[in-house]
Amino acid sequence: xxxxxxxxxxxxxxxxxxxxxxxxxxxxxxxxxxxxxxxxxxxxxxxxxxxxxxxxxxxxxxxxxxxxxxxxxxxxxxxxxxxxxxxxxxxxxxxxxxxxxxxxxxxxxxxxxxxxxxxxxxxxxxxxxxxxxxxxxxxxxxxxxxxxxxxxxxxxxxxxxxxxxxxxxxxxxxxxxxxxxxxxxxxxxxxxxxxxx
Amino acid sequence: xxxxxxxxxxxxxxxxxxxxxxxxxxxxxxxxxxxxxxxxxxxxxxxxxxxxxxxxxxxxxxxxxxxxxxxxxxxxxxxxxxxxxxxxxxxxxxxxxxxxxxxxxxxxxxxxxxxxxxxxxxxxxxxxxxxxxxxxxxxxxxxxxxxxxxxxxxxxxxxxxxxxxxxxxxxxxxxxxxxxxxxxxxxxxxxxxxxxxxxxxxxxxxxxxxxxxxxxxxxxxxxxxxxxxxxxxxxxxxxxxxxxxxxxxxxxxxxxxxxxxxxxxxxxxxxxxxxxxxxxxxxxxxxxxxxxxxxxxxxxxxxxxxxxxxxxxxxxxxxxxxxxxxxxxxxxxxxxxxxxxxxxxxxxxxxxxxxxxxxxxxxxxxxxxxxxxxxxxxxxxxxxxxxxxxxxxxxxxxxxxx
Amino acid sequence: xxxxxxxxxxxxxxxxxxxxxxxxxxxxxxxxxxxxxxxxxxxxxxxxxxxxxxxxxxxxxxxxxxxxxxxxxxxxxxxxxxxxxxxxxxxxxxxxxxxxxxxxxxxxxxxxxxxxxxxxxxxxxxxxxxxxxxxxxxxxxxxxxxxxxxxxxxxxxxxxxxxxxxxxxxxxxxxxxxxxxxxxxxxxxxxxxxxxxxxxxxxxxxxxxxxxxxxxxxxxxxxxxx
Numbered sequence: 001x002x003x004x005x006x007x008x009x010x011x012x013x014x015x016x017x018x019x020x021x022x023x024x025x026x027x028x029x030x031x032x033x034x035x036x037x038x039x040x041x042x043x044x045x046x047x048x049x050x051x052x053x054x055x056x057x058x059x060x061x062x063x064x065x066x067x068x069x070x071x072x073x074x075x076x077x078x079x080x081x082x083x084x085x086x087x088x089x090x091x092x093x094x095x096x097x098x099x100x101x102x103x104x105x106x107x108x109x110x111x112x113x114x115x116x117x118x119x120x121x122x123x124x125x126x127x128x129x130x131x132x133x134x135x136x137x138x139x140x141x142x143x144x145x146x147x148x149x150x151x152x153x154x155x156x157x158x159x160x161x162x163x164x165x166x167x168x169x170x171x172x173x174x175x176x177x178x179x180x181x182x183x184x185x186x187x188x189x190x191x192x193x194x195x196x197x
Numbered sequence: 198x199x200x201x202x203x204x205x206x207x208x209x210x211x212x213x214x215x216x217x218x219x220x221x222x223x224x225x226x227x228x229x230x231x232x233x234x235x236x237x238x239x240x241x242x243x244x245x246x247x248x249x250x251x252x253x254x255x256x257x258x259x260x261x262x263x264x265x266x267x268x269x270x271x272x273x274x275x276x277x278x279x280x281x282x283x284x285x286x287x288x289x290x291x292x293x294x295x296x297x298x299x300x301x302x303x304x305x306x307x308x309x310x311x312x313x314x315x316x317x318x319x320x321x322x323x324x325x326x327x328x329x330x331x332x333x334x335x336x337x338x339x340x341x342x343x344x345x346x347x348x349x350x351x352x353x354x355x356x357x358x359x360x361x362x363x364x365x366x367x368x369x370x371x372x373x374x375x376x377x378x379x380x381x382x383x384x385x386x387x388x389x390x391x392x393x394x395x396x397x398x399x400x401x402x403x404x405x406x407x408x409x410x411x412x413x414x415x416x417x418x419x420x421x422x423x424x425x426x427x428x429x430x431x432x433x434x435x436x437x438x439x440x441x442x443x444x445x446x447x448x449x450x451x452x453x454x455x456x457x458x459x460x461x462x463x464x465x466x467x468x469x470x471x472x473x474x475x476x477x478x479x480x481x482x483x484x485x486x487x488x489x490x491x492x493x494x495x496x497x498x499x500x501x502x503x504x505x506x507x508x509x510x511x512x513x514x515x516x517x518x519x520x521x522x523x524x525x526x527x528x529x530x531x532x533x534x535x536x537x538x539x540x541x542x543x544x545x546x547x548x549x550x551x552x553x554x555x556x557x558x559x560x561x562x563x564x565x566x567x568x569x570x571x572x573x574x575x576x577x578x579x580x581x582x583x584x585x586x587x588x589x590x591x592x593x594x595x596x597x598x599x
Numbered sequence: 600x601x602x603x604x605x606x607x608x609x610x611x612x613x614x615x616x617x618x619x620x621x622x623x624x625x626x627x628x629x630x631x632x633x634x635x636x637x638x639x640x641x642x643x644x645x646x647x648x649x650x651x652x653x654x655x656x657x658x659x660x661x662x663x664x665x666x667x668x669x670x671x672x673x674x675x676x677x678x679x680x681x682x683x684x685x686x687x688x689x690x691x692x693x694x695x696x697x698x699x700x701x702x703x704x705x706x707x708x709x710x711x712x713x714x715x716x717x718x719x720x721x722x723x724x725x726x727x728x729x730x731x732x733x734x735x736x737x738x739x740x741x742x743x744x745x746x747x748x749x750x751x752x753x754x755x756x757x758x759x760x761x762x763x764x765x766x767x768x769x770x771x772x773x774x775x776x777x778x779x780x781x782x783x784x785x786x787x788x789x790x791x792x793x794x795x796x797x798x799x800x801x802x803x804x805x806x807x808x809x810x811x812x813x814x815x816x817x818x819x820x821x822x823x824x825x
Contacts, residue, residue, distance in 0.1 A: 437821065458802060
């Protein structure tokens with residue numbers, strides 16, 4: 001009898017303590033969840049449309065998407081030819097270790113050869129690189145590209161990182177598409193929800 | 198592992214502390230469910246602290262944004278509504294638990310020798326709770342927040358000579374403004390909570406010095422293991438009493454969550470409808486009243502037809518609680534052994550508190566004022582006449598511990 | 600004085616808080632029940648709000664509410680009024696109106712326009728600043744009781760006004776529209792209802808189970824002293 005009542009108590013103790021633990025875990029959940037980005041933050045992550053009608057070669061349009069600076073640039077014929085060489089400098093020439101949408105996984109890291117869209121955040125420590133399209137504007141071998149003044153990282157005009165600089169990977173390319181030839185939508189691969197625009 | 202445990206225990210004796218205060222803390226077995234109200238209050242305090250921290254992440258203490266920041270939090274932050282309602286309903290449940298806890302003290306004479314200090318520290322906690330509840334009520338910056346602040350700050354102006362200056366000093370402006378909101382915010386989230394934590398600590402330490410009272414009113418040595426023949430009458434706090442507390446706390450939490458999920462505003466009692474209108478200094482609501490838990494004091498304020506005396510009586514109704522241990526001249530502690538007069542007076546007192554609570558929420562018509570005055574007199578009568586009726590009544594002989 | 604009279608008087612005093620000396624204090628409103636889980640009704644109401652209310656009133660706290668945005672109610676497009684427009688009574692924001700005014704009152708107000716002496720007035724709010732938003736739909740109602748009669752008899756809402764000339768839709772269809780609008784206003788005042796009611800049962804069942812086992816454990820411990 002004594003043994004039986006003891007095991008009953010053990011059982012009840014186990015049930016109450018384990019249920020309490022489960023309850024505490026569930027009670028945690030809403031608090032953890034509440035720290036995630038709210039609807040307002042989510043809305044700024046919605047795609048944005050940019051008019052690129054007047055964009056000339058060697059020019060840059062800077063916009064904000066998800067709070068990040070996005071550069072839209074237009075490359076010249078010479079620059080495109082330069083990119084095709086690929087040799088000898090990029091660290092990750094085929095962008096195997098870098099982030100870009102599937103449809104931009106090519107030598108130019110873009111949908112069109114001339115228009116290049118890139119997240120202007122250095123993959124080293126998050127500074128914003130400067131767009132330097134002119135030849136020899138950073139050093140005498142400079143073929144045009146992005147230069148990060150914080151720690152001297154260098155990227156070519158497809159955002160590919162050069163060797164012997166601190167940045168490990170190429171600049172990130174955001175998802176985008178062209179609904180027509182004068183407009184670019186950043187933040188989506190195809191037409192979708194642009195209600196918050 | 199146990200070696201590390203021993204090492205730590207010698208330097209920070211947590212296990213020893215818990216053993217001494219839980220397992221080797223003895224109470225009388227007649228302790229009943231009324232004795233779990235403190236545990237509920239403690240849990241509600243934890244709810245308030247945690248939900249408060251998370252509210253703080255989104256609340257903006259400016260007159261322009263206070264109201265909308267709360268609305269945005271409730272609508273745009275995942276589970277923001279839950280956190281806000283936990284805090285709102287939690288405040289009311291905290292007061293419910295404390296009122297029941299105080300009623301228990303009145304019922305079983307827990308304020309009497311040697312627990313006078315314990316009782317007084319509890320009254321301080323109660324007054325701090327009122328201060329926290331009031332400053333918190335201001336923060337949403339709804340109509341009632343604003344006008345209640347105006348009214349309560351005007352209490353200060355009754356003080357002769359310095360009153361007006363004091364009111365301006367407290368609100369930091371010539372009217373209630375953003376400055377006032379900011380400082381009430383600081384009081385609500387930092388200053389008052391720090392003081393209340395201190396006093397809760399004092400309250401618990403004081404309790405463990407003198408030991409818990411009990412419905413039979415018998416004296417128990419809280420720190421001495423009972424003799425063998427007393428083992429069924431004097432029981433250790435852990436695991437026995439704590440298992441009862443746990444059960445009561447879970448039931449209270451179930452009720453609490455039921456309200457949070459199904460009636461978070463509790464029909465306008467916990468979250469008043471009129472406070473869902475942003476503050477407007479140009480329009481006074483036609484009927485101002487405080488939340489239910491402060492309503493009796495507001496009724497007393499209105500019952501007295503004089504500004505200065507009204508405020509004095511309102512504060513007296515709180516201050517008089519401090520003197521309770523010395524007003525009660527009865528030789529016994531518990532209502533179980535007190536005479537008819539004490540029991541009757543307690544019933545009348547409870548009724549008057551409830552009725553004052555009611556009259557504090559309805560408009561002050563003549564009939565209402567008449568009854569408010571009657572119940573105000575009964576409220577104070579319970580205390581003022583206590584030295585008399587506790588002396589003349591015949592009490593039953595309380596049991597001895599054997 | 601008899602108790603019932605006293606209670607009635609007390610209720611009257613309570614009612615007169617809403618607006619001193621208004622006729623609405625004497626009108627008994629029907630109890631309106633709104634079920635915001637009826638998504639169809641809510642979005643129907645949102646569409647009606649967009650059509651008839653959003654021209655003047657904002658819904659500023661529903662910035663990212665799908666129902667509202669789908670109906671075209673975007674706080675960014677809400678009309679802006681200066682403080683002194685509308686003779687100092689600019690159209691208020693309606694995000695919380697269902698809580699602050701109460702559904703029953705809103706029902707009366709939204710259906711309370713009557714035509715008298717060449718202009719509209721509202722039985723629930725005399726000389727209201729809001730012009731009748733839908734005279735074309737509702738048609739003209741007229742007052743069938745004098746203010747003195749209303750004060751004396753405490754009539755029900757439908758006893759006070761009567762449809763005189765009908766509008767472009769039937770009275771029944773108009774009722775449906777108001778009902779849908781109320782659904783939307785209630786939904787807008789507290790969009791947490793849906794989430795609350797979906798978690799509520801689980802939470803409560805869990806807490807009751809926990810309480811039950813805690814009770815058994817407590818009984819088990821106290822059996823030591825039997």
